[in-house]
Amino acid sequence: MKDTRHVLVSIAVLGLAMAAVAADLKPIQSAGSDSQGQIAVNGNPFFPILLYDAPATNAEALKMFKEYGFNTLSARPADADGLLANGFYTAVHTSEKVTKLDGVLFGMGLDSPAMYLKDDLIPKVKENVEKVRGQVPGRPVMNAIGYWLNEPAGVISNSIPPKAKYEELVQALDVSAPYLYPVPYQPVRSIAEAVGRAEAASGGKKALLPILQLFAWDAKDRYP
Secondary structure: OHHHHHHHHHHHHHHHHHHHHHOOOOOOOOEEEOOOOOEEEOOEEOOOOEEOOOOOOOHHHHHHHHHOOOOEEEEOHHHHHHHHHOOOEEEEOOOOOOOOOOOEEEEEOOOOHHHOOOOOHHHHHHHHHHHHHHHOOOOOEEEEOOOOOOOOHHHHHOOOOOHHHHHHHHHOOOEEEOEEOOOOOOOOHHHHHHHHHHHHHHOOOOOEOOEEOOOOOOOOOOOO
């Protein structure tokens, strides 16, 4: 229990520190991963605390997100400048080339590939990564890859992808983001297990971002 408290306190302190820094984010000249698998922005380590599907133009909401320590939001390329002015970088989904990249940290690639481990998956993933690189030049491509083979049944039964297939997928990507359902569907340790598998697959050389899903499939389920 003591170790758990220490971890929670550390996370809380990190969140407060990042909230303070987020108000003064610099325009991005370069972004990628360093040799230790950390995200680097303008040559300096950067720890993304990313929120998905959040309103990008609501001033009150943005103020709240910043107070809670978030520093990156998923949004449209057109919202990136406004988010930067409010202390956020942007992870963008796009179907065309982005020319204004000051606030863009990630291009977003194919969603959920770990759920569909077909024979032609890896070539399709590589093709998609190259396409997104062309649309968001000079930025790493992040893929929310999933971790279980089916949702929700595979999550509840803990049906995880085969080791070799999962490793091959991670190796084909810039930034892998296993998305996870630790409460109420799987133990909290599933976060460490998924990230550990992805880290081993990349040899610790690529950035990884676990995504925690905060919803319940059934109204009777315990809410996260």
